[in-house]
Amino acid sequence: MNMINIKVAAIEQVTPLVKHFTFVNKDGTALPAFSGGSHVVVSLDINGRVHRNPYSLMGSPEDTSAYHISVRKQEKSRGGSEYMHENVAVGMQFKITYPVNLFSLAKKGRKHILIAGGIGITPFMSQIADLKRTGADYELHYAFRSPEHGAFVSELEQGCGTKFHCYTDSNGERLNLDELLSQQPLGTHVYVCGPNSMVVAVLEKARNFGWPENHIHSEQFLAPPIGEPFKMQLARSNKEILVPAEMSMLEAIEAAGVEADFLCRGGVCGRCELQVLETDGALMHNDHFLTDAEKASCKKIMPCVSRAKCERLVLDI
Amino acid sequence: MERGYWIRSKPVYTSLMWQEKATSHLVVAQGSGGMAVLKIFQQMHPKQPITVLYAPSSDSIVDYASTLKKVVPEGLQLFDSVQEMLTTLKEILPTMYMGMRVYVAGSEGFIWTIAESAKEFGIEDIDMIKELTGTLARSIYCVHCKAITHNITTNIGKCAGCERMLFVRDHFSRRLGAYMGLMVDAESPGQLPEIEEIYP
């Protein structure tokens, strides 16, 4: 896979749990162009093991002199976010993928309602830059736990003015989805990024009010869960490998030197899909991509987030 | 027609059915489409507000306006022409909210006239429930002179613009609300296959 070599130019502690990283091209030239809502996958070599995590680009798409990402330190991290917080320093170099957009704004939308929860604010930061540039009608609704966890609030207040609404949970402020989604003009699109409960609530509410599917957008990268170790066979590469408890199938495949496709590494894009040739146990599908019927058929698996509980698993790679 | 073969641009029409999940309902019909409106009002009425717009059509012998007045409990507006209806539609749509369901019934030309107006307000045609009533007659656009000829009921029709004999295809332009028409006798002028009525 084609990668970009970057250098960490700045690090800023934004909230007790969130750090903002600024990346520049290692050779000092401009970085590839991107559109609002794009993400990159950051590749980190931690004690000889390669970690690859997706992060949304937060900067303005008009500025390609640097990329900006924010990382929330996860409590049950498999190491990636903790490493970013504890070990990454200004001047360090690593590789990232080219930006990919799986959460783009609907070009024909007449109005855009953006709903963010916590660190889910990041993809909206670049989208807002796009919305402001095109003069589109939008509203940003941002909910977070308590005042000290409201990352980028003052920046957003300044940049978005009355279009910005925030809800501090510890002050008892709640976003009223009924009010928000029942009275939007025709041609409005809704976008949500945040914790699972929030994403589910927004999707359900919009659907119940009769919003067409193509007006409802969500982004929720899943972190690969930690599980039991298991063995799998890669038929085309003729290899048998072990998937350790803290590695995803995709990471194990890559660690074995086999090249595999991916875009989001979070179970949403579908790019990493592999055919299951044989299995004698259960596949534990954790993705948001396959349909329930496909999951039940045990013929396909998304190795970036899913696992298996079996003695024998043969994949077509 | 070959089985399992489908032109993607060819529109799909169904029967009007209330969509339960909605904030309001807008039913728009012309001429014979009035029957589809009477049928949908035989189903259990949804609880959200309903608006019904109806205009008669010259190609439908029956004018359903008086029956609709008896059947539609609220929100019925009657018009003398589609033009008048469109003016009202353009006033109503900006006041409507997301979750409004749109139901359209009438001739193909009518359905796509409404779709074109609705599109300006961000409603896509796939999100509208469309019932084709009365006739299968097609409008065709001539790929040679760009003229549009209405009410073609046969496999081959004469272009109103350039008078070429056009074969009526299944390729449909949503923007024009018409099917593609291609000259039939380009290779052997004057030699026409049999002309049959297939869109009665």
Ligand code: FES
């Ligand atoms: S890489 Fe996107 S679903 Fe696996």
